[in-house]
Amino acid sequence: MAAPDTELKVDTGLVKALGLFSATTLVMGSMIGSGIFIVSADIARQVNSPGLMILTWVITAVLTLIAALSYGELAAAMPHAGGQYVYLREAFGPLSGFLFGWTMFLVI
Template sequence: MAHESGHHGRPGPVGYAASLGTFSGTMLVVGGIIGAGIFLSPSVVAQRVGTSALTLAAWGLGAVVAVIGGFVYAELGARRPHAGGTYVYLRDAFGTFPAFLYGWALFLIMATGAIAAVAMTGANYLADLLQLGAGAGRALAIALIVVLTVLN
């Protein structure tokens, strides 16, 4: 964070450097993978770590990462209280073109992929619970997306 002094000792503008380094970029990717992996495949996580204590520790680590992400967005929202969320933060930090690309990627790829993944996961669990058979998951996922979209 940079702090500049203006005229007569009054504080000048305060802001962040408009850069995303290797570490920051890597942490964004790792955070996304951890979040998606632990949510979408808890049985695989449990198998890989081997014990219930380590499984809970993995969930705990995911919770810590999620809370830190929440704190970061809370801080950004307090500093830049404008409608638009991440788009506004990216626009202010990197310019309009990267923010524009993010907005379209979110609309066409990221949000739709996340919705489909969550719907498939929930539908597969529901199909198993109701003993509907192997092919019911996809139909249930489509129905969930349609019903929740209409409700929204």
């Protein structure tokens, strides 16, 4: 006997499925990159002190944490696919989101 006909529903929208591990590695990859190995040497040459170098990294880590928490608040307030485009569009209008998207595309 043949199986009864079943209709499959195909969802064509964007799926909001990003787990903790995926989100963490995505942020680490975009924030750290390979520049961390180059910047460390530049900072060491500028400050001439291991203590000041570590202090510089701690201050930078705190500022980065503040930025990450701000993005977390924005994501919780506007749970839509699109990331920074959505935030800029809502704050400054569609032109700023459009320009940001194309600037990121051309620069990166």
